[in-house]
Amino acid sequence: MGPTGTGRSKTLTETDEELHPLRRILPDSSDNQDGVLHIGGCSLPELAAVYGTPLYVYDEETLRAQARRVSAAFASSSARVSFAAKACATVAVLRVFREEGLGLDTVSAGEIEAGLRAGFAPAHMHLHGNAKSDEDLARALELDLGAIVVDNLDELRRLESMSLGRSTRARVILRLALSVGAKTHAYLLTSGADTKFGLGHDELQTALSRLGKSSTLRLIGLHAHPGSQISDARVYTAALASLLETVELVKTHGLGVEEAGIGGGWAVPYVPNDPALAPEDLAASLRGLLPNRIRLAVEPGRALVARAGVAVYRVVSVKQRPAGRLVAVDGGMGDNPRPVFYGAGYSAIPVNDPAAAAKGSDRLVGRYCEEGDVLAEGVHLPVVPGDLIAVPTAGAYQLSMASAYNLVPQPAVVLVSRGRARLVTRRASHGELLSRELDGL
Ligand code: LLP
Numbered sequence: 001m002g003p004t005g006t007g008r009s010k011t012l013t014e015t016d017e018e019l020h021p022l023r024r025i026l027p028d029s030s031d032n033q034d035g036v037l038h039i040g041g042c043s044l045p046e047l048a049a050v051y052g053t054p055l056y057v058y059d060e061e062t063l064r065a066q067a068r069r070v071s072a073a074f075a076s077s078s079a080r081v082s083f084a085a086k087a088c089a090t091v092a093v094l095r096v097f098r099e100e101g102l103g104l105d106t107v108s109a110g111e112i113e114a115g116l117r118a119g120f121a122p123a124h125m126h127l128h129g130n131a132k133s134d135e136d137l138a139r140a141l142e143l144d145l146g147a148i149v150v151d152n153l154d155e156l157r158r159l160e161s162m163s164l165g166r167s168t169r170a171r172v173i174l175r176l177a178l179s180v181g182a183k184t185h186a187y188l189l190t191s192g193a194d195t196k197f198g199l200g201h202d203e204l205q206t207a208l209s210r211l212g213k214s215s216t217l218r219l220i221g222l223h224a225h226p227g228s229q230i231s232d233a234r235v236y237t238a239a240l241a242s243l244l245e246t247v248e249l250v251k252t253h254g255l256g257v258e259e260a261g262i263g264g265g266w267a268v269p270y271v272p273n274d275p276a277l278a279p280e281d282l283a284a285s286l287r288g289l290l291p292n293r294i295r296l297a298v299e300p301g302r303a304l305v306a307r308a309g310v311a312v313y314r315v316v317s318v319k320q321r322p323a324g325r326l327v328a329v330d331g332g333m334g335d336n337p338r339p340v341f342y343g344a345g346y347s348a349i350p351v352n353d354p355a356a357a358a359k360g361s362d363r364l365v366g367r368y369c370e371e372g373d374v375l376a377e378g379v380h381l382p383v384v385p386g387d388l389i390a391v392p393t394a395g396a397y398q399l400s401m402a403s404a405y406n407l408v409p410q411p412a413v414v415l416v417s418r419g420r421a422r423l424v425t426r427r428a429s430h431g432e433l434l435s436r437e438l439d440g441l
Contacts, residue, residue, distance in 0.1 A: 021272035022357060025347060025392040027059035027308055029416075037354045037390055040416030044312050044351045047421055048388055051412050053314040054331030056399055058093060058424075060417035062308035067100035070300060073279035077287060079296035082126065084264050085111045087301025087396040088309070092415050092424035094118035097304065103146065105264075105299040108132075109139040122146070126173070130197050137162055141170055149173045149223055149261075153203055156210060156217075163216040173221040173261065174199060174207055176246065180226050180238040185342050188228040188265075198224065204246070212253040219255045221297065222246055225263025228302065231275035233285040236262050240289055240296075247294070260290065261297035268306045270393045271347050279303065302396040309395025311336065311411075312351065313375075315387045316367065324361030327381045329389060332366010333373040334405045336391070336398045346376040351388035356380065364389065368406050399425075404433050 022030075031038040036045060040059045048055055071081055082103035085094060089111055094104065095118040103124040104115045115125050122143035129136060130151045137159055140148050150156050150172050163170050177198035199207055211219045224239045243260040250257050266277040279300075290296055313329035320326075338344040348364045349357040360380025366373035375391060383389065402410045409428035414421045 022347070022349070022354075022392070024269050024272055024276070025307060027062040027310065027392075028065055029059050029061045032354050035353060035355070037349060037351045039310060040421070041419030042416045042421045044310075044390060045388060047414060047416075048312055048314065048351075050421075051414055051423060052427060053312055053388070054329070054335050054411040055312045056335075056394060056411055056413045056425075057310045057312060057421075058090070058305075058395060058413065058415050059308050059310075060096060060415055063093060063096045063305065064100055066304045066308065067097055067102055070279045070298075070304065071101065073283040074296065074298060077283065077290065077296050079283075079298055080259065080261075082124075082297070082299040083304050084299045084301030085114060086400060088305045089114045089400050090413055090425055091117045092413075092422070093305060093308075094120070096415075098124075102304075103299075105301075109136045112136075112139055112143065112145070116143075128175070134158070134162070141166065144168065144170070147171045147173045147220060149175050150207070151175050151198060153199070153206055153210075156207055160210070160214060160216060166216060169214075169216055169218040171220045172211065172217045173223050173259065174204065174211075174219065175223045175225075176204060176243070178224045178226070178239055178242045180224070180235050180242065184227045184229045184265075188342065204249070208250060208253040208255060212255055219250070219257070221257055221259030221261060222250070223261035223263065223297070225261075225299070226265055228265040229267045230265045231267035231277045233277060233282050236282060237285050237289065239263075240286060244289070244291075244294075257294060259295045259297050261299065262286075264298065264300035264303065266300050266303040268302050268393065268396075270306075271345050274345075277303075306393050306396035309393070309398070311391040311394035311398065313389050313391065315383050315385050315389060317385055318383065321363075324363060325381060326363050326365055327383060327389070328365050328367065329375070330367055331411065332368045332375060333370060334366070334368055334408050335402045335411050336366075336375060336394065337401050337403065338397060339374055339376075340370070340372050341401075346391050346393065348376040348379045348381060349390045349392065350381060350383050351390050353382065354390075356382055364391075367408070404428065407433055409433060 029040045082105040083097045084105040104120045106112045107129045126147040127140045128149045175198040222243045247257045313331045317328045358380040362381045364376040412427040413425035415424045
């Protein structure tokens with residue numbers, strides 16, 4: 001289908017002064033055509049009519065532009081750039097990133113499978129995880145993935161025994177628990193002496209002496225992912241400096257390091273004034289720090305997908321409360337648990353009057369039976385039941401963390417580009433949700 005508007009087009013991101021602040025949080029192709037929000041040349045009301053709501057709309061142009069931007073930023077350092085699939089494991093999105101030449105960071109046999117379906121070569125994927133299952137490790141070994149990022153000594157022991165008898169040595173990267181002073185939500189902090197990820201200093205010594213003697217595993221790199229929503233580049237320069245100091249220790253075990261990985265976690269704005277970490281600024285801060293023979297590896301998730309996605313909901317009811325309007329929609333914490341998990345803030349835009357989007361006293365709430373099911377607060381939503389609301393910056397960690405709470409089926413996903421929309425994930429159904437229940441058949 002090609003739901004394009006015919007009227008005069010105002011590009012939100014370029015010409016509309018009133019909507020200028022939204023430029024940072026909407027997809028590149030967002031348009032205000034005769035007062036109706038369009039993405040990728042497609043009218044959101046038309047998409048909602050065809051595919052239903054809640055609907056997740058991903059803009060292919062933004063996905064490709066972000067992938068190219070990150071690749072270009074790190075091109076001079078010849079870095080390995082991988083997309084962290086946990087941010088969005090939608091196969092069509094993975095395929096776009098594969099076509100753009102990125103690698104894939106996975107954390108489970110399931111994400112590896114999604115990567116294979118998107119056409120990634122196993123050599124371009126690596127496996128993370130602090131408590132990988134035997135199935136995860138076996139699949140990674142069977143496919144000979146680019147690398148397995150070892151998180152702990154128990155995993156190293158299991159991997160050693162699972163890799164016995166193989167003709168090739170499995171490539172291993174060690175994840176370190178570095179303290180690099182990252183400031184973020186406690187749940188988004190993934191490095192430090194007290195977090196659950198990575199090897200502490202003593203554990204690292206043990207891991208190195210074991211790898212020094214291993215005939216089935218080969219150390220190729222060191223890794224530290226400081227956390228998520230990090231806007232200060234100094235966190236990454238500190239992480240890289242610590243990894244490089246550790247290289248000296250590695251050498252004392254007769255081992256070498258080809259790659260130093262600093263993870264992802266680059267901050268993106270969810271509301272117009274939020275801080276961000278631009279890939280170009282990060283790349284510039286790291287330039288010159290690495291010796292020639294060691295390759296940099298980065299694995300952003302959110303920075304590649306967050307702004308490309310917009311969630312579209314239909315208003316079900318509007319109540320007047322002392323503090324403002326309470327606007328209830330047909331989605332919520334089932335498709336976006338981030339506000340409940342992290343107190344994450346979002347913006348909200350009336351689809352049929354995008355210019356009205358502003359700060360205000362209204363609250364956008366979901367349909368789930370939890371008082372905490374709030375999608376956005378402090379917004380201005382002059383809407384009535386039946387109207388549509390778009391929530392921008394919906395591309396990362398919403399669908400990938402979506403649940404079927406209250407037995408509400410997870411939403412459909414469309415990929416839009418140049419006036420065409422393609423259904424890439426169908427809406428789940430009640431039958432599907434109940435299909436694992438063996439009683440009552
Ligand atoms: N690499 C590693 C080893 C990671 O653990 C993560 C995220 C990433 C890369 C990608 O981070 P990103 O660039 O997307 O920030 N569910 C949370 C985020 C959890 C991130 C966990 N690890 C959220 O919705 O904010």
